[in-house]
Amino acid sequence: MAFEFRRSGHGRLLEATATVANTAVHVVGLFPLRHRETSTFAFLRCPQQVGATFSDVEATPCLQSPVVREDVPVFTPKELDATKDPWAYFGAVVRRYRGNQSQVDVADAVHVSKQYVSHIEHAVRRPERKLVKALDRALDADGAVLAAFEMAVNASSHGSPEVADYFAAVVELEARATRIDWYSQSFFPGIVQTKEYATAITRAFSPFRSPEEVESLVAGRMARAEILASEDRPQLMVILDESVLVRPVGTPDVWARQLGYVLELINANKLVLQILPLSAGAHALLSAELIILRFPDAPPLAYVEGPHTGQVLDGKALVDACTLSYDLARAAALSPEASQARIEAAMREICP
Structure with a gap:
């Protein structure tokens, strides 16, 4: 089981998602977890602790049993070879410049969904040039993301059908x-x-x-x-x-x-x-x-x-x-x- 967390600027928990058998589930009950950098803590979304900070969570008991809602599909990317697929290469460049930033943070910065960012990184979607320019700025890529995009466009245009x-x-x-x-x-x-x-x-x-x-x-x-x-x-x-x-x-x-x-x-x-x-x-x-x-x-x-x-x-x-x-x-x-x-x-x- 893998977890992803969204926090506010003050360290307050906004949302947690667990991935179980390739299905995303919103955490709405008590789960004992271990923070990747610090100590063990428990996260939950019950009435007692919505908006709690990481330090608050262990100190506040939850009266609800663990419950998950299995209604959000997770994108499972296929294996891609960035040396052979120009759009896989472009996605790899985006991932490299994203670094430790979450897909959610990048998506918020360019006003798209997290899913869209994931699709770009795994060569499922081809973004428009205007969005790529915004991505380049948001990732402080100094033109590298835009250059990779132009390369992918030029490489994939040969022999491809002309469409709007x-x-x-x-x-x-x-x-x-x-x-x-x-x-x-x-x-x-x-x-x-x-x-x-x-x-x-x-x-x-x-x-x-x-x-x-x-x-x-x-x-x-x-x-x-x-x-x-x-x-x-x-x-x-x-x-x-x-x-x-x-x-x-x-x-x-x-x-x-x-x-x-x-x-x-x-x-x-x-x-x-x-x-x-x-x-x-x-x-x-x-x-x-x-x-x-x-x-x-x-x-x-x-x-x-x-x-x-x-x-x-x-x-x-x-x-x-x-x-x-x-x-x-x-x-x-x-x-x-x-x-x-x-x-x-x-x-x-x-x-x-």
Whole structure:
């Protein structure tokens, strides 16, 4: 069992977390512990001792039995080789300059969660440059953390698909995810798009881009779709608003091929798709494009997107709220079988 403590500037205990079998538990009862530097003491969070100092704890008995609340997942990092993975190297540089500071202290200094700092250090998340600059200042790294970040960006950009900056983190996370829950109210998700459909979508979004730029963006999207061809592909669950089916994209041939490709993925057991019918009326995801990503070695994350912007959410409360909204939308959707029949009906309208 491992313990982590948060103290105020006056040495008062604010919070303790124990790690048992890779699960974080908040300590709310009496536990005999040994301080790593001084003498044995007992820490607890019961009515008698909330806010006690380390010296107060041994002198004040607790009337409660030890109780723990097992509701906070702990990130268990996988082994990384910093000599081969540029983002593992960047994480190692952050850890080195963090030194004896706790992840909580660093997270507070740059206004992110402790989990986010842990994900950076273990190459799960790629931070934005603005945050890296703040990290460099908070760690007194004199530019070393920023330099490691730039190196990682340059090293990993060769041969990588071109995507919008705000979506780059999701591309990396897609490849690590074991399950992806996706809700779209506007178009088929990128990883199930045909090249022709993706081209039509990209031209509609960016009418002033050159043909070469459009081709590059589409190539990036096609590269992302390759994860569905791998043996260890993620479980892909999609809720699609029915409005997508009544707004054809591209020529009739492009639209027909897109619908046919989605049906192929469904029949190959690479995709579970449910249509959220217009007749459902108001629902929990009326105003959002939402992706929830789940991992074998880290807590789930959510991604929400609007026009020309997007944000990865890692706070447990926010991810839980997004998951609930997704579940509510799925409850209002057609069954996978009825959804497939709806797509087949759309196909027949194009190709009677």
